[in-house]
Amino acid sequence: MKKGISVAIVGGGIGGLAAALSLLRAGVDAHVYEQARTLGEVGAGIQISPNASRILHRLGLAEQLTATGVKPVALHQRRWDDGRTLLRAPLGELVEKTFGAPYYHLHRADLLDALASALPSQNLHLGHRLTTLVDHGDSTEATFENGTRIVSDAVVGADGIHSVVRRLAFGPEHPNFTGCAAYRGLVPAERLAHLNLETTAQIWMGPGKHFVHYFVRGRRLVNFVAVVEQDTWTRESWTDRGDVSDALAAFEGWHPQLSEILRASDETFIWALFDRKPMARWSVGRVTLLGDACHAMLPFMGQGAVQSIEDGANLAACLAGISSAQVDESLNRYERLRLPRASHLQSLSEENKRRFHLPDGPAQSERDEVMASGTTDWSLQAIAWLYAHDAELLSAPGE
Ligand SMILES: Cc1cc2nc3c(=O)[nH]c(=O)nc-3n(C[C@H](O)[C@H](O)[C@H](O)COP(=O)(O)OP(=O)(O)OC[C@H]3O[C@@H](n4cnc5c(N)ncnc54)[C@H](O)[C@@H]3O)c2cc1C
Structure with a gap:
């Protein structure tokens, strides 16, 4: 298999870890950066x-x-x-x-x-809290509070409802x-x-x-x-x-x-x-989102984590075997495939609040x-x- 691109996943929750496993299985060099010192x-x-x-x-x-x-x-x-x-x-x-x-x-x-x-274990980096992110066009650069700087082909924000990646890529918006x-x-x-x-x-x-x-x-x-x-x-x-x-x-x-x-x-x-309300876009350049970072929903369909696991599997299929030059278009494809389904589940979950209550x-x-x-x-x-x-x-x- 052709050597895969490198992906930095920010966040080691269910979504981030599942995405890393799917990406590694697809031949992508995936690493998880989690702010906590232990997973929990x-x-x-x-x-x-x-x-x-x-x-x-x-x-x-x-x-x-x-x-x-x-x-x-x-x-x-x-x-x-x-x-x-x-x-x-x-x-x-x-x-x-x-x-x-x-x-x-x-x-x-x-x-x-x-x-x-x-x-x-070499693909999991604990005690790494993302602080800044730069998309250089042909690579991304992520900096962490502990001073580490990572250059990779793509960054995935799997950092939950209060996502820093989302804020850095799309601007502030409160849940x-x-x-x-x-x-x-x-x-x-x-x-x-x-x-x-x-x-x-x-x-x-x-x-x-x-x-x-x-x-x-x-x-x-x-x-x-x-x-x-x-x-x-x-x-x-x-x-x-x-x-x-x-x-x-x-x-x-x-x-x-x-x-x-x-x-x-x-x-x-x-x-x-x-x-959060469904987003119009999940990806910008070489940066994308998954899980609660882009589609936080009420738990009334039992689908928040499930959708984050689906996101990771689909992202891996979109990034399998591609070159670094194809990252932007592949992330757009991932967004096109995933965003409508996850958004639909966000609104069904909201509707269940009315229906259940x-x-x-x-x-x-x-x-x-x-x-x-x-x-x-x-x-x-x-x-x-x-x-x-x-x-x-x-x-x-x-x-
Ligand atoms: C009451 C309740 C019941 C639920 N029941 C279900 C259910 O039955 N089925 C289901 O599928 N879903 C359910 N959900 C939803 C589910 O819990 C979430 O959708 C899911 O946990 C989101 O996973 P995630 O990996 O996207 O985010 P998170 O689990 O929030 O993980 C984000 C990770 O990113 C890390 N992080 C944050 N910022 C940074 C940073 N700057 N740098 C590095 N790391 C960072 C955090 O420490 C965390 O480890 C429920 C939710 C609730 C509240």
């Missing part, structure tokens, strides 16, 4: 649908993900007070057989570990508070044994709030995310230790299963949920009828556009 993820769960797990399996992570992950049998959407089933979409073996890759529930640290352990905050926590499963929880993702929908829970780490932990609407976010930090009692008060009157889960948790964290009344009854008829975006045949997608393929509608 928040103590919480993550849902990984087949459109990303097929990529992770190609990267050689199937064994590790199977060992630590949980394969839910269904997605179960329920009514907030009486627990009535609104929709039950099969996952498990049916999804794996239909789409050729499983649906996983993972502890974030387990996913990050799997990615990091597959990355050669938008979505009017939602999420209590998150993990509960040892044995404390909830009496609830006989199924191995499903349960999404409880009700007025102005919703609650999600599922097993992670080989069913040893139950992950919960309890989302509440609030007008403002006044705390200094966008994540903070939360009070279990506040979460309990917020879900008073909801089905008792939810208060049992909250009460069994030792601690909870509260997160302000920010997103409807107050009881005519709109909620109509929503429930549509869900019961199996024609919503969560039913298996309706979700094929999302799960069947192979981000490594270099074609898009009209290309």
Whole structure:
């Protein structure tokens, strides 16, 4: 294989690490520069649908993900007070057989570990906080707070919602508070044994709030995310230790299963949920973006990290075998292929805020009828556009 171009990836989160593995597999000389001195993820769960797990399996992570992950049998959407089933979409073996890759529930640290352990240590540079970036036309130059200067053929900003690469390449623009905050926590499963929880993702929908829970780490932990609407976010930090009692008060009157889960948790964290409007461009010259840096979305489709994994796979396919002179056009191609799909998911995630949080009344009854008829975006045949997608393929509608 022709010697590949060199790419500096700024940010060692799920998106940056997955992109590095995809790029290395495509023969590109990819290096990750992460500001933190150690890699880490928040103590919480993550849902990984087949459109990303097929990529992770190609990267050689199937064994590790199977060992630590949980394969839910269904997605179960329920009514907030009486627990009535609104929709039950099969996952498990049916999804794996239909789409050729499983649906996983993972502890974030387990996913990050799997990615990091597959990355050669010489390609990971910790303690590197990007400060400046110059596009020289025929190369890029990135400078880090520790004084390191890197020259490469391209720079990829995988540095999250507060992306410095994005600011340096496109100018400042603040993320938008979505009017939602999420209590998150993990509960040892044995404390909830009496609830006989199924191995499903349960999404409880009700007025102005919703609650999600599922097993992670080989069913040893139950992950919960309890989302509440609030007008403002006044705390200094966008994540903070939360009070279990506040979460309990917020879900008073909801089905008792939810208060049992909250009460069994030792601690909870509260997160302000920010997103950004879809961007018109992701690439400028030899610099591009991926993941939350360019398409931060509400987590209500479970697709933020999944899309970042798709981004990396597609970027690798676009950059495979090219010369340095072809970087600009290849990054534009990546943007053309990826931007419409990720933007669509940003708006579907936003729309789910309204749909999940409807107050009881005519709109909620109509929503429930549509869900019961199996024609919503969560039913298996309706979700094929999302799960069947192979981000490594270099074609898009009209290309
Ligand atoms: C409550 C909640 C639930 C969610 N559930 C799901 C789910 O089920 N499924 C799903 O797919 N997604 C989910 N998401 C979304 C998902 O967490 C994000 O989309 C994903 O983690 C983004 O990954 P990323 O690599 O793009 O960015 P990040 O994870 O933010 O990583 C960015 C990295 O860049 C580094 N960095 C930042 N600035 C610099 C700099 N100047 N120099 C060097 N390094 C830098 C940071 O330290 C960090 O390591 C959820 C989000 C929330 C809030």
